[in-house]
Amino acid sequence: MLVKEQLKTEISADGAPRETFVINLGPQHPATHGVLRVKMTMDGEYIVRAEPVCGYIHRMQEKMGENRTYAQFLPNTSRIDYLSAMTYTHGFVGAVERAAKLQVPPRAEYIRVITSELNRISSHLVWWGAFLLDLGGFTPLLYAFDDREKILDLLEGITGSRLTYSYFRIGGLYNDVDDTFIKGTRAFVAQMRPRLKMYRSLVTDNIILRKRLIEIGPISKEMCRKYGATGPVIRGSGVPYDVRKVEPYSAYPEFDFVIPTFEEGDSMARYLVRMEEMAQSLRIIEQALDKLPAGPVMAEKVPRVLKLPAGDYCYAVEAARGRFAVRIVSDNKEIPYRIKLRTPSLSNLSLFEEASAGMLLPDALALMGSLDLVIPDIDR
Amino acid sequence: MASLSNAISALWPEPLRLVLFVVGIMSFVGANAAYLVWVERKGAARFQRRPGPTEVGWAGLLQPIADAAKLMSKQLIVPAGVDRTLFRVAPLLMMSPALMSLAVIPFGEHLAARNINVGLLMIFAFGSVNVMAIMLGGWSSRNKYAIISAARVVSQNVAYEIPMLLVVITMIMVTGTMNLNEIVQNQAGPFWKWYLFRLDLNLLAPITFLIFYTCMLAETNRAPFDMAEAESELVAGAYTEYSGMGFGVFFMAEYSNILLGCALATALFLGGWQSPFGHLLGNWQSTIGVLLGLFWFLVKMYFLIFSVVWIRWTFPRTQFYGLLNLSWKILIPVSLFTLILSSAMLKLFR
Numbered sequence: 075m076l077v078k079e080q081l082k083t084e085i086s087a088d089g090a091p092r093e094t095f096v097i098n099l100g101p102q103h104p105a106t107h108g109v110l111r112v113k114m115t116m117d118g119e120y121i122v123r124a125e126p127v128c129g130y131i132h133r134m135q136e137k138m139g140e141n142r143t144y145a146q147f148l149p150n151t152s153r154i155d156y157l158s159a160m161t162y163t164h165g166f167v168g169a170v171e172r173a174a175k176l177q178v179p180p181r182a183e184y185i186r187v188i189t190s191e192l193n194r195i196s197s198h199l200v201w202w203g204a205f206l207l208d209l210g211g212f213t214p215l216l217y218a219f220d221d222r223e224k225i226l227d228l229l230e231g232i233t234g235s236r237l238t239y240s241y242f243r244i245g246g247l248y249n250d251v252d253d254t255f256i257k258g259t260r261a262f263v264a265q266m267r268p269r270l271k272m273y274r275s276l277v278t279d280n281i282i283l284r285k286r287l288i289e290i291g292p293i294s295k296e297m298c299r300k301y302g303a304t305g306p307v308i309r310g311s312g313v314p315y316d317v318r319k320v321e322p323y324s325a326y327p328e329f330d331f332v333i334p335t336f337e338e339g340d341s342m343a344r345y346l347v348r349m350e351e352m353a354q355s356l357r358i359i360e361q362a363l364d365k366l367p368a369g370p371v372m373a374e375k376v377p378r379v380l381k382l383p384a385g386d387y388c389y390a391v392e393a394a395r396g397r398f399a400v401r402i403v404s405d406n407k408e409i410p411y412r413i414k415l416r417t418p419s420l421s422n423l424s425l426f427e428e429a430s431a432g433m434l435l436p437d438a439l440a441l442m443g444s445l446d447l448v449i450p451d452i453d454r
Numbered sequence: 455m456a457s458l459s460n461a462i463s464a465l466w467p468e469p470l471r472l473v474l475f476v477v478g479i480m481s482f483v484g485a486n487a488a489y490l491v492w493v494e495r496k497g498a499a500r501f502q503r504r505p506g507p508t509e510v511g512w513a514g515l516l517q518p519i520a521d522a523a524k525l526m527s528k529q530l531i532v533p534a535g536v537d538r539t540l541f542r543v544a545p546l547l548m549m550s551p552a553l554m555s556l557a558v559i560p561f562g563e564h565l566a567a568r569n570i571n572v573g574l575l576m577i578f579a580f581g582s583v584n585v586m587a588i589m590l591g592g593w594s595s596r597n598k599y600a601i602i603s604a605a606r607v608v609s610q611n612v613a614y615e616i617p618m619l620l621v622v623i624t625m626i627m628v629t630g631t632m633n634l635n636e637i638v639q640n641q642a643g644p645f646w647k648w649y650l651f652r653l654d655l656n657l658l659a660p661i662t663f664l665i666f667y668t669c670m671l672a673e674t675n676r677a678p679f680d681m682a683e684a685e686s687e688l689v690a691g692a693y694t695e696y697s698g699m700g701f702g703v704f705f706m707a708e709y710s711n712i713l714l715g716c717a718l719a720t721a722l723f724l725g726g727w728q729s730p731f732g733h734l735l736g737n738w739q740s741t742i743g744v745l746l747g748l749f750w751f752l753v754k755m756y757f758l759i760f761s762v763v764w765i766r767w768t769f770p771r772t773q774f775y776g777l778l779n780l781s782w783k784i785l786i787p788v789s790l791f792t793l794i795l796s797s798a799m800l801k802l803f804r
Contacts, residue, residue: 119602210678210684210770210771213768217502280770286773436773
């Protein structure tokens with residue numbers, strides 16, 4: 075009794091008439107991890123068209139930016155993508171520092187790298203657990219949160235908070251790191267390596283997982299470029315685009331690390347990119363801890379009330395989900411004329427409609443999970 | 455010493471004995487369904503390195519009772535536009551076959567409610583009703599997720615019933631009987647007499663067991679084959695619209711079916727109530743022997759149930775077509791091959 079009246083005959087892309095019905099995936103659905111709604115036109119279990127509907131958690135972050143000073147807007151940046159709050163704050167303070175021509179001391183830059191990479195690992199761990207949850211495996215989530223807990227404890231020690239840090243300040247950092255943090259981070263790096271190995275043997279090499287991911291949800295280089303996809307999505311399609319390498323910022327040029335890239339473009343490639351990135355982040359953290367310079371963590375002469383010279387400034391960072399860029403247009407006032415946030419999740423989501431056409435529902439959800447969407451990051 | 459069952463039947467007439475067994479089975483199933491949920495939650499917690507339920511009772515042992523009380527006190531919502539009768543009947547339709555099938559499972563030498571000659575046939579006849587219950591539940595809910603789930607359940611259960619029956623036919627040929635009590639008696643002796651290890655009768659006996667076990671997981675819609683209620687895709691699948699005890703009965707039926715499947719696997723392959731050490735520990739005819747038999751049966755059955763829980767919390771869910779491919783491309787050819795092989799072996803060596 076579904077529902078003869080709900081079936082509609084549509085002409086699909088291949089010219090054949092299909093009897094379709096519409097499923098609303100979300101805004102409350104376990105697979106969308108937030109308030110994303112995807113309007114799916116289905117033919118049985120095949121997706122004819124999947125249309126993401128955004129805006130359920132739109133908070134006008136950009137408009138808020140036009141109404142407050144730079145220092146006042148800073149806490150907002152942590153709340154755009156709450157899972158990689160560090161890198162987002164980095165993008166904003168980077169833009170302001172570039173405009174104000176502030177020289178950030180090297181120790182602060184190093185600590186920014188360390189905390190950003192810790193944050194990247196914790197973000198990838200959440201993705202890993204939630205992705206496996208999408209695929210029906212519940213247990214990895216708890217293991218991932220176990221590791222993430224250690225990162226949060228470390229970051230809580232120096233920043234005072236566990237999710238939205240606001241640790242980076244314009245011109246430097248909120249405070250210096252202590253020995254507990256350095257020792258704890260070294261211990262964490264040593265612990266995390268065997269854990270990654272265990273995840274590989276427990277989960278990555280599992281035949282069911284491989285069958286669900288390999289050759290599922292292929293995304294071509296062209297599609298990535300067309301929609302502006304960045305981060306692990308484009309690197310999983312064989313393009314070694316990483317802001318840390320192509321537009322080096324902060325202290326990143328001083329470290330030796332590889333940008334993991336996979337040619338296949340399927341969900342497995344994106345999975346492997348993120349797993350490999352965690353290992354690379356550990357490498358960066360280790361090097362940064364070894365070379366950590368002494369000195370202050372705050373630039374001298376940061377004005378109490380910041381007025382940026384008139385102009386148009388942009389600063390991009392590699393967040394956990396891809397390129398996050400902040401564009402500030404200033405008209406020489408205390409509050410910016412315009413703040414534009416370029417968030418990776420929105421562009422990564424926009425290719426979903428094209429990539430998911432003709433897929434089965436569970437495969438499309440695996441594809442959506444492999445894009446690693448954070449919904450507040452889409453809506454801003 | 456007269457056996458327990460003989461003593462009972464000497465004291466009471468047949469109908470009374472039947473009532474006694476039926477009440478026994480129903481309370482056994484009820485207690486099991488409740489406490490398997492506890493085992494599941496506790497087991498899942500241990501696999502995930504967390505304590506699990508601890509608050510209600512010692513080690514959370516009263517948790518299932520609290521859960522049941524909660525479910526019973528909930529309002530039974532019948533959504534607008536559903537087929538009321540079918541919507542109500544579906545959970546019962548799922549629960550009752552499992553209960554009835556347990557009547558022929560021999561828990562001990564004489565511990566079976568009905569010792570009938572077509573016990574195995576009866577279990578599979580009732581087992582097929584199961585799929586209809588989920589299908590009706592999903593179909594009558596008037597919910598798109600539930601309908602997708604119902605369609606999945608039908609194709610999944612049809613696909614897995616075939617290899618399962620082929621395996622069972624192999625076992626019937628090997629044992630020469632469909633009476634479960636006789637099947638267990640044929641496995642008397644030490645553990646290498648169990649059909650799992652009788653390579654002289656069926657060269658691929660362990661593989662036969664694996665096929666049976668896989669099909670059992672698929673038939674009971676357990677992870678990694680839990681297509682019917684794939685919670686990250688279909689919310690709760692066919693059960694989406696059920697609330698309160700409507701859902702509770704589905705839930706109980708799921709565990710009763712696992713119980714039944716594991717009990718059947720124990721009787722068919724693991725020697726049922728036979729001790730793994732043969733007759734060393736006494737005579738099965740005695741009352742103590744019957745209780746000892748019950749002990750061994752439960753040990754084997756709960757081991758299998760534990761492995762079901764273990765698998766669920768270890769593996770991700772399979773793809774739907776991967777699931778069907780596994781059945782049609784691997785399990786059915788292999789089980790057909792075992793059938794032919796063991797019939798040839800029986801002809802040549804017996």
